[in-house]
Amino acid sequence: MGPCQLFVSLIVSTFCHVLSTTAWSVNNFLMTGPKAYLIYTGSVQAGAQSGMQECKHQFEWDKWNCPESALQLSTNNGLRSATRETSFVRAISAAGVMYTLTKNCSLGDFHNCGCDDTKVGQIGGRGWIWGGCSDNVEFGENVSKEFVDALETAHDSRALVNLHNNEVGRLAIKATMKRSCKCHGVSGSCSIQTCWLQLSDFRDVGNYLKVKHDQAQKFEIDKRRMRAGNSADNRGDAFSSIAQSELIYLEDSPDYCKRNVSLGLHGTEGRECLQGGKNMSQWERRSCRRLCHDCGLKVEERRIETVSSCNCKFHWCCTVKCEKCTQVVTKYFCARRDRSRRPTNSARRRNRVHDG
Numbered sequence: 633m634g635p636c637q638l639f640v641s642l643i644v645s646t647f648c649h650v651l652s653t654t655a656w657s658v659n660n661f662l663m664t665g666p667k668a669y670l671i672y673t674g675s676v677q678a679g680a681q682s683g684m685q686e687c688k689h690q691f692e693w694d695k696w697n698c699p700e701s702a703l704q705l706s707t708n709n710g711l712r713s714a715t716r717e718t719s720f721v722r723a724i725s726a727a728g729v730m731y732t733l734t735k736n737c738s739l740g741d742f743h744n745c746g747c748d749d750t751k752v753g754q755i756g757g758r759g760w761i762w763g764g765c766s767d768n769v770e771f772g773e774n775v776s777k778e779f780v781d782a783l784e785t786a787h788d789s790r791a792l793v794n795l796h797n798n799e800v801g802r803l804a805i806k807a808t809m810k811r812s813c814k815c816h817g818v819s820g821s822c823s824i825q826t827c828w829l830q831l832s833d834f835r836d837v838g839n840y841l842k843v844k845h846d847q848a849q850k851f852e853i854d855k856r857r858m859r860a861g862n863s864a865d866n867r868g869d870a871f872s873s874i875a876q877s878e879l880i881y882l883e884d885s886p887d888y889c890k891r892n893v894s895l896g897l898h899g900t901e902g903r904e905c906l907q908g909g910k911n912m913s914q915w916e917r918r919s920c921r922r923l924c925h926d927c928g929l930k931v932e933e934r935r936i937e938t939v940s941s942c943n944c945k946f947h948w949c950c951t952v953k954c955e956k957c958t959q960v961v962t963k964y965f966c967a968r969r970d971r972s973r974r975p976t977n978s979a980r981r982r983n984r985v986h987d988g
């Protein structure tokens with residue numbers, strides 16, 4: 633069993649867990665999987681999930697709102713297509729796996745991996761030398777390649793595009809790394825500094841890739857050339873014009889307003905949107921128009937009661953007693969229009985005249 637099947641199996645087992653079925657036991661697999669990969673499986677799974685979480689955050693107020701779980705990465709529909717959105721999913725997943733593995737490594741979770749100290753002692757720039765413990769991104773990169781790229785078993789143009797976008801995700805980790813430094817010298821004069829490279833917050837990686845998503849380019853494949861002759865040569869040819877750090881896609885996006893089960897799309901019916909908030913960005917302020925009205929849906933107001941702890945008091949010694957407070961918040965959701973009773977515009981206008 634290769635790393636590909638390993639990755640797929642893990643994701644499937646997560647899904648089974650969600651459904652509370654025990655039909656598939658990850659343990660069966662762990663007994664038979666290749667030893668070299670076993671120590672990374674938990675981290676790979678955690679990394680793929682954190683990629684999906686970041687996707688949900690980045691696209692919270694967009695019509696398209698990311699796959700429910702990393703599961704859909706492994707299924708043959710939906711994400712086998714190569715749209716602008718799936719290019720983002722590819723990149724953020726590959727990045728999430730690389731990020732988590734690198735973090736794990738720095739925390740000493742793996743005995744076969746530690747800091748990247750290959751440059752320690754070398755001059756880095758004016759007034760600083762490499763020192764300390766840089767995050768070992770090369771390790772995370774290698775393992776991410778082993779697991780995520782191995783999902784791509786086909787040898788068609790989609791596979792090439794997917795592999796390219798995986799790589800964009802891994803480059804994003806490196807592009808967002810930050811230099812941290814420490815001062816040395818007599819009584820903190822800072823005449824010389826030692827510096828090392830650290831991972832940014834994963835949020836920074838998400839922000840970076842969201843911009844790449846917005847700038848993604850459609851890749852027009854010359855099908856005749858792809859079919860003829862040596863595909864490896866053509867790959868080099870066709871891809872030489874594309875910047876390494878840019879996301880690419882092959883197909884136009886479907887209509888994300890509409891539910892389409894075979895594409896794994898939920899549509900925007902039932903989605904929350906924002907209204908009336910004091911401190912919202914332009915993008916948030918227009919979320920109801922974008923998610924509901926533009927999709928032929930209406931905005932439905934719902935009053936939601938939440939119960940939380942409040943008026944907590946400390947009693948000597950040592951308990952905290954709280955009251956339960958109910959709070960009613962108003963939230964807005966996209967809902968289907970009630971066609972049978974919807975007044976026409978002219979009827980509404982007549983009513984207003986009567987009222988006035």
Ligand SMILES: *[C@@H]1O[C@H](CO)[C@@H](O)[C@H](O)[C@H]1NC(C)=O
Pocket residue numbers: 671674675678732735736741
């Ligand atoms: C790696 O980090 C993730 C996320 O912090 C954690 O869930 C996972 O257990 C870690 N893996 C190992 C092998 O320590």
Ligand SMILES: *[C@@H]1O[C@H](CO)[C@@H](O)[C@H](O)[C@H]1NC(C)=O
Pocket residue numbers: 768770771774
């Ligand atoms: C990553 O992979 C490359 C190429 O396979 C290898 O030369 C290198 O030693 C690996 N680095 C780490 C840190 O695992």
Ligand SMILES: *[C@@H]1O[C@H](CO)[C@@H](O)[C@H](O)[C@H]1NC(C)=O
Pocket residue numbers: 886890891892893894895
């Ligand atoms: C779902 O999408 C596929 C592919 O675009 C299309 O052929 C099909 O008609 C769609 N189904 C619905 C119910 O819209």
Ligand SMILES: *[C@@H]1O[C@H](CO)[C@@H](O)[C@H](O)[C@H]1NC(C)=O
Pocket residue numbers: 911
């Ligand atoms: C509004 O949002 C900005 C940035 O999100 C923040 O810096 C600012 O403090 C907020 N203002 C209020 C009144 O909440």
